[in-house]
Amino acid sequence: MNSNNTSLMDFNPLDTNTLHSETTKAIDFIAKYYNDVEKYPVRCPLEPGYLRGLVSDCPPSLPESVDKIIENIGTKIVPGLTHWQSPNFFAYFPASASNAGLLGEILCAGLNVVGFNWISSPAATELEVIVMDWMAKLLNLPQEFLFSGGGGGVMHGSACEALVCTLAAARDQALAKHGFEKIIKLVVYGSDQTHFSFHKAAKLVGIPPQNIRVLPTSSSQNFELSPLVLKTAIEADIAQGLVPLYVCATVGTTSSTSVDPIHGLGLVARAYGAWVHVDAAYAGNACICPEYRHYLDGVELVDSISMNPHKWLLTNHDCSCLWLKNPKTLVDSLSTKPEILRNKATDLGDVIDYKDWQIALSRRFRALKLWIVISRCGSANLIAHIRSDIELAKYFESLIKQDTRFELVVPRKFALVCFRVRPVGVDASGNVMNQKLLEDINSSGEAYMTHAMLGGTFAIRCAIGASLTEKNHIDKLWNLIQDKATKRVAAYTMH
CATH class of the missing domain: 1.20.1340.10 (dopa decarboxylase, N-terminal domain)
Incomplete structure (x- = not known):
């Protein structure tokens, strides 16, 4: 042989x-x-x-x-x-990692169960129910978002999936009320700071592109969505015979971590019968800290809220949590009942079948991973981890304030600092110089940051949160920025 x-x-x-x-x-x-x-x-x-x-x-x-x-x-x-795990990674938002998260991922992959309904792996479903209530309690969400209060939660791969699913639920609820031919009349609302996946999600559920409202924000309001602006837009649409469907508020926008006023937006949306969703993918993690929980004030007025432990809560990617006050709306929209999946527990209505809470049939045992992270770290250490990153961001912010060549573009709220070099020379806006400065920094290989356009201003985003980042890495980053800025400013000044 x-x-x-x-x-x-x-x-x-x-x-x-x-x-x-x-x-x-x-x-x-x-x-x-x-x-x-x-x-x-x-x-x-x-x-x-x-x-x-x-x-x-x-x-x-x-x-x-x-x-x-x-x-x-x-x-x-x-x-x-x-x-992404480099201590010098300051781009996007972090993909945090930990021993506990990696352990959870290994065990999730090793057990390799596909818990699409209760009978396919009872522990997978029941642990998810428990862990979603754990997370809701860490965030101090109202009781009606917990399973024990008539609500409930589900783990998705991303907050983008949460948008698609809640939009589908809101759509079907509205069409059942107004008639299925009214889909061309449904309107959704976000701000010019709302995550771009909102547009994709709206199109995926059949909202006409011309009915996706992008409402303006301003630097004077720290790029928050004004309830008055929302009210004006909704009333203008109603006058045209359109139907307000869905409002997406954000706690911690990608560009600058601005926080929309949930309470005010919730009151407006409720008055006109629109579904309110809160996208707290990044900054929702900080709300486990009592001193940041106020950013969720008004959440009792909304229909759904999502956040991503894989961004900042030491849970290796992917893990996104979605809570709903009335999960039945989601299940009614997404459920399927093929004969091959019929079983006594499902037929009796005694269990949750998570296949009806998401887009796909198959699903990973994400609850095991988050359960291990919370159990291994403990809530006290998770809170300390968030606070530590925010302290590093405050330190970086203080370095910027001490150098008159630089300025903050927006006030810092969490662990994202948006800054720039003040305009000099012929570049009146400072945008071109800061764009080139950012490329100088990133091309060095010593650090990586990204940018955002805020009210026409090119801002450099420094997102702190990689699990290995310490104060010495912030000092190293600042030295690199100062060195590159000195050369770039000198070039523009001579020109």
Whole structure:
């Protein structure tokens, strides 16, 4: 028998005899990666298509060793990563990680259950119910959002999925009331700071693009959505025979972490029968701290709220929590009852079947991961983690205020600092210079930040929250910014 046939004969896809040694090699690789991550350029410097020249265009016919695969990851994949876990990653919002989160991910993958309904894995459903109530209590949400209060929650992969699902529920509820031909009359409302996924979600559920309202905000109001602006827009639409459907308020916008006034917007939306959703994907995490809970004031007036523990609560990606006051609206919109999934528990209505709370049928055991993070860390340490990142942001903010060449573009609320170099020379707006300054910083490989346009102003976003970031990394970042700014300002001044 030749060696090729021997390899085929020996193949065992789930071999418990080698599982420990193989996964240990993977864990060792990850541990070394975290130890070394600061050595890599934070933003990938390679050109598009780099991997084509390194990986064969034909799949291997025979198995490769784990050692060879891990070697290839180190030499071919890691150089092509943007290193989200680098302590010098200050772009977007963080994808926080922890030992507990990684442990949860390993156990979730190892057990590999697909809990689409209760009978498919009772523990997966029941743990999710418990953990969603845990998180609701950490956020001090009103009782009506908890299962014990008639509401309930579900874990999605992202806040974008939560938008699609709640929009579908709001749509079907409205069409049942007004008639299914009225879909062309339904209008949804967000601000010019609302996450762009809101537009995609609205289109996915059939809202005509011309009925997606993007309401203006201003720097004088810290880019918050005004209830008066919302009221005026709704009344203008009603006068045209349109039907207000859905208002998306944000706690912690992506561009600047502005916070919409939930209470005021909720009162307006309620007056006109519109569904109110709160997208608190990032800043909702901070609301487990008592001193930041006030940003959720008025949440008792809304229909749904979502936040992402994978952004800031040490829960490895992906994990997004959605709560509803009336889950029946969601289930009525998304439920399916195929014969193949029928079972006694479902037929009796004694259980939750989470397939009816989401877009897909299949679902991961995310509840296990979040349960492990909360259990292993404890709420006190999770609160301390949030506070620590905010203290680092306050420190970075103080450095900016001490240098007269720089200014804050908006007040800091959480752990995002939006700043810029003041305009000099021929660049009256300062936008071009700051754009080039940001590219100077990112091209160095020593740090990575992104930008936002706020009221026509190019702002550099420094989002602090990577799990490995410490004060010395903030000092290093500030030295880099000052060095690049000195050169950039000198170039513009001479010009």
